[in-house]
Amino acid sequence: DTAVSQTPKYLVTQMGNDKSIKCEQNLGHDTMYWYKQDSKKFLKIMFSYNNKELIINETVPNRFSPKSPDKAHLNLHINSLELGDSAVYFCASSQDGIGTGANVLTFGAGSRLTVL
Amino acid sequence: AQTVTQSQPEMSVQEAETVTLSCTYDTSESDYYLFWYKQPPSRQMILVIRQEAYKQQNATENRFSVNFQKAAKSFSLKISDSQLGDAAMYFCASLRGSNYKLTFGKGTLLTVNP
Numbered sequence: 001d002t003a004v005s006q007t008p009k010y011l012v013t014q015m016g017n018d019k020s021i022k023c024e025q026n027l028g029h030d031t032m033y034w035y036k037q038d039s040k041k042f043l044k045i046m047f048s049y050n051n052k053e054l055i056i057n058e059t060v061p062n063r064f065s066p067k068s069p070d071k072a073h074l075n076l077h078i079n080s081l082e083l084g085d086s087a088v089y090f091c092a093s094s095q096d097g098i099g100t101g102a103n104v105l106t107f108g109a110g111s112r113l114t115v116l
Numbered sequence: 117a118q119t120v121t122q123s124q125p126e127m128s129v130q131e132a133e134t135v136t137l138s139c140t141y142d143t144s145e146s147d148y149y150l151f152w153y154k155q156p157p158s159r160q161m162i163l164v165i166r167q168e169a170y171k172q173q174n175a176t177e178n179r180f181s182v183n184f185q186k187a188a189k190s191f192s193l194k195i196s197d198s199q200l201g202d203a204a205m206y207f208c209a210s211l212r213g214s215n216y217k218l219t220f221g222k223g224t225l226l227t228v229n230p
Contacts, residue, residue, distance in 0.1 A: 043207065090161060103149055104151070
């Protein structure tokens with residue numbers, strides 16, 4: 001079973017369209033994240049949810065809207081897509097607390113978004 | 117704000133040899149964690165090793181070990197007996213105690229030559 005799964009893995013779309021990327025984790029983790037990896041491979045956090053509550057909202061255009069229907073799911077919806085939104089988007093999750101596994105992010109396989 | 121600096125955009129190593137990837141970080145926190153992640157061409161992000169700042173002992177995971185110099189804010193990764201499968205982009209990252217925000221360096225692309 002995949003621990004953190006995100007769909008779709010590849011997405012090609014036209015400028016101005018609206019698209020969503022879904023993420024699910026079966027690890028029982030409390031916290032989920034969206035990271036963006038740009039063309040230079042730089043990884044930057046976008047959002048984080050802890051038990052369905054938004055705890056991190058970086059300087060991201062409000063065209064990006066995360067939604068967490070429950071602790072195991074964190075979806076990313078993007079409105080009015082722009083060329084600069086082309087990137088790989090990673091979903092991740094982590095367990096709170098202390099101990100060996102705490103605070104270790106487990107990543108999904110990434111979703112490559114190409115905006116034409 | 118935390119910053120993580122990887123000064124080597126690219127490194128190469130011969131198979132079976134040892135290579136060290138550099139990382140420095142900047143934080144004013146006393147409670148933090150440091151990580152090395154590996155991203156092979158498959159683009160999957162894979163945890164290589166984790167270090168808690170309060171632990172003086174350097175973390176090791178089989179052929180991977182770190183040299184954690186807390187005063188110098190340095191966290192280098194040593195890969196021993198390099199294998200072809202070690203070829204990947206390696207990211208150093210830091211996390212404040214309960215901050216949830218993992219900050220990444222820009223990565224070092226490691227090539228392993230047969």
